[in-house]
Amino acid sequence: MPALGQFLGSSAGLSAAVITRLTEQWQAEQRAFAARDLSRVDYVYLWADGIHVNIRLEEHKLCLLVMIGVRADGRKELIALADGYRESAESWADLLRDAARRGMRAPVLAVGDGALGFWSALREVFPQTREGRCWFHKAANVLAALPKSAHPGAKKALAEIWNAEDKPHALAAARAFEGAYGAKFPKAAAKITDDLGQLLAFYDYPCEHWVHLRTTNPIESTFATVRHRTKVTKGPGSRAAGLAMAFKLIESAQDRWRAVNAPHLVALVRAGARFEGGQLVERPDELAGATEEPGLS
Secondary structure, eight states, rough: HHHHHHHHHHOOOOEEEEHHHHHHHHHHHHHHHHHHTTTTEEEEEEEEEEEEETEEEEEEEEEEEEEEETTSSSEEEEEEEEEEEOHHHHHHHHHHHHHTTOOOOOOOEEEEEETTTTHHHHHOOTSSEEEOOOOOOOOHHHHHHHHHHGGGHHHHHHHHTTSSSSHHHHHHHHHHHHHTTTTHHHHHHHHHHTHHHHHHHGHHHOOHHHHHSSSSSHHHHHHHHOOOOOOOOSSSSSSSHHHHHHHHHHHHHHHHHOOSSTHHHHHHHTTTTTEEEEEEEEEEHHHHHHOOTTOOO
């Protein structure tokens, strides 16, 4: 069974009955995971992406809708994994609505590729969540709109934006990028200027978290293993098997995930603390005190 091969690398020496039983068990575990209560966990940050996996016995690829979050204690955790369509806002909306029904609280910041149907769904289900854009995807889109001869200079100019000292310096670098490429390559420049607020959103959070919030790397790196397994086995035999095996691979990998840098600051982000230049400038209690009426305790 290709499903078992994905998980163990080989199904040699195991009977068909054992393989079938294991696959059914993993599918049941995935269904239980998808129905679990989310009201007792607070996800402050969220990464979202759509990952395509070949299905050996079907014409269309399986598109896994993936959400990984950062808990208030700084630990990373798989929030949701579902079979859907990358460009479908409705598939993402179904996933987010279901998470909300099971008690999920709106994250403070969500990070993902700008092309995802995820964003319109997020605005419907969790309108208070801020949007961040993945620089890995954005850089690839910008370079695709430029001739190869311009790539070295453009890569350096883009790094000046996403790796800037703080948001003011990033804004200056973005203006410089537009000045350098806007006249000759307006489509490439527009990919930065049109999404600039979302691309620079991470600068409003602790500087220790910037490396985590600039990209959807937690999803990309995790699914490198999934892609490797499915390449070896030429894809799972069915969509259900593919979903179950991806779940088990992520579940296994999750045990090795490191918490975000400065995990103690995640709870402050949730509480509404304000950060400038990546540094804490107002604690939640200071914010509360500033809003109190004179003479009231």
